[in-house]
Amino acid sequence: xxxxxxxxxxxxxxxxxxxxxxxxxxxxxxxxxxxxxxxxxxxxxxxxxxxxxxxxxxxxxxxxxxxxxxxxxxxxxxxxxxxxxxxxxxxxxxxxxxxxxxxxxxxxxxxxxxxxxxxxxxxxxxxxxxxxxxxxxxxxxxxxxxxxxxxxxxxxxxxxxxxxxxxxxxxxxxxxxxxxxxxxxxxxxxxxxxxxxxxxxxxxxxxxxxxxxxxxxxxxxxxxxxxxxxxxxxxxxxxxxxxxxxxxxxxxxxxxxxxxxxxxxxxxxxxxxxxxxxxxxxxxxxxxxxxxxxxxxxxxxxxxxxxxxxxxxxxxxxxxxxxxxxxxxxxxxxxxxxxxxxxxxxxxxxxxxxxxxxxxxxxxxxxxxxxxxxxxxxxxxx
Numbered sequence: 031x032x033x034x035x036x037x038x039x040x041x042x043x044x045x046x047x048x049x050x051x052x053x054x055x056x057x058x059x060x061x062x063x064x065x066x067x068x069x070x071x072x073x074x075x076x077x078x079x080x081x082x083x084x085x086x087x088x089x090x091x092x093x094x095x096x097x098x099x100x101x102x103x104x105x106x107x108x109x110x111x112x113x114x115x116x117x118x119x120x121x122x123x124x125x126x127x128x129x130x131x132x133x134x135x136x137x138x139x140x141x142x143x144x145x146x147x148x149x150x151x152x153x154x155x156x157x158x159x160x161x162x163x164x165x166x167x168x169x170x171x172x173x174x175x176x177x178x179x180x181x182x183x184x185x186x187x188x189x190x191x192x193x194x195x196x197x198x199x200x201x202x203x204x205x206x207x208x209x210x211x212x213x214x215x216x217x218x219x220x221x222x223x224x225x226x227x228x229x230x231x232x233x234x235x236x237x238x239x240x241x242x243x244x245x246x247x248x249x250x251x252x253x254x255x256x257x258x259x260x261x262x263x264x265x266x267x268x269x270x271x272x273x274x275x276x277x278x279x280x281x282x283x284x285x286x287x288x289x290x291x292x293x294x295x296x297x298x299x300x301x302x303x304x305x306x307x308x309x310x311x312x313x314x315x316x317x318x319x320x321x322x323x324x325x326x327x328x329x330x331x332x333x334x335x336x337x338x339x340x341x342x343x344x345x346x347x348x349x350x351x352x353x354x355x356x357x358x359x360x361x362x363x364x365x366x367x368x369x370x371x372x373x374x375x376x377x378x379x380x381x382x383x384x385x386x387x388x389x390x391x392x393x394x395x396x397x398x399x400x401x402x403x404x405x406x407x408x409x410x411x412x
Contacts, residue, residue, distance in 0.1 A: 209291055220276075
C-alpha cells in the first residue's frame with residue numbers, strides 16, 4: 031500500500047526546511063508535511079559552502095526561530111571595477127540597520143533548521159532519491175530509487191541542483207564563467223566590509239567570514255582551470271594581482287573548489303505541484319541573491335497555502351503564489367543577469383567599461399537610486 035501525505039517537499043536544504051517550518055507556523059499539522067532529501071543529516075551539517083544571507087533573510091529565519099549561531103555581519107559593501115576609478119560604497123547605517131547581510135557556512139544555516147524540524151516533529155525521510163513524479167487529477171505519485179512510493183495532495187520541488195546538472199528552462203544563459211571558491215586570510219582585513227570587484231572575466235567577491243574572507247572568483251573556464259592548478263603561493267599571488275592591495279597581503283588559502291555559472295529559470299506551477307528556490311531559478315552569484323530569493327519564495331508560498339484547502343484544490347493557491355512572486359523574482363533575475371553580463375562583456379580599457387565604472391561613482395552620489403538597489407538586495411521587491 032502506498033503511503034499518503036498532504037504535502038511532500040522534495041529537497042530539504044534551507045529553503046525546503048524553512049518552508050516546512052513556515053507551513054507549520056501557519057497552522058498546518060506537522061504530520062501533514064513530509065520532507066524528502068538525498069543527503070543524510072550529517073552530510074548536510076558538514077557542508078562547508080559559504081552562503082550570503084540578506085538582512086531580510088535574517089528576519090525570515092528569526093521568525094521561525096532558526097537563525098544560525100555563527101554568522102559574520104556585512105556592514106558595508108565596496109563595489110568597484112578593476113583598473114578604473116569609479117566605485118560605490120553601501121553602508122548599513124545609511125538605512126538604520128545593523129547589517130546589510132551576513133555570511134555563514136551552509137552547515138551552520140542548516141543545523142538550527144533541522145533542530146526546529148525535530149522539535150516540531152515534522153516527518154523526514156533521508157537519504158532518499160526521488161526518481162519519478164506522476165501527477166494525476168487528485169494526487170501526485172512519487173517513486174524513490176529503492177522502489178518505494180508515496181502519494182501526496184501537493185508536491186513542492188525545492189531542490190534544483192547546480193547549473194551544470196540541470197535541464198534547460200525558459201530563461202537560460204551560460205555565462206561561460208566558472209566560480210572558484212575558497213577561504214582566504216589577509217594581513218589587513220577590514221571588519222564588516224565585503225568587496226565586489228568586477229574584472230574583464232567576471233566579478234570577484236570577498237565576503238567577511240570568521241578569521242578572513244570567503245572568496246568567490248568568477249572567471250572564464252580556462253582561467254579557472256589554471257587557477258585550480260596553481261600551488262597556494264602562486265594562487266595568492268594571482269589573487270593579489272587581480273584584487274589589489276586594499277587588504278594588504280593575502281596570506282593563506284583553503285582548498286579550492288569550482289562550479290560553472292549560468293542563469294536557468296522558469297516559474298512553474300501545475301494543479302498539484304510547484305517549484306521554488308533553486309528548482310525555479312538558478313542565478314549567477316553576483317550580489318549573492320540565490321538563497322535569499324528562495325527564502326522569499328517559501329515565505330509567500332506558506333502564506334498562500336494557509337489560505338486555501340490543500341487536499342481538494344491547491345491550484346488556486348499555487349497560481350496566487352506565482353502571481354505574487356513575479357515582480358520580486360523578475361527584478362532580481364534582471365539585476366543579477368545584467369550585472370553578470372555587462373561588467374564582463376568587454377576587455378579592460380574599453381570605452382564601455384570606463385562608462386560602467388563611471389556609473390558606479392555616479393550611483394554613490396544618487397542616494398535614491400542606491401537606496402532602491404540596496405533594498406532590492408536586502409528585502410526583494412515588496
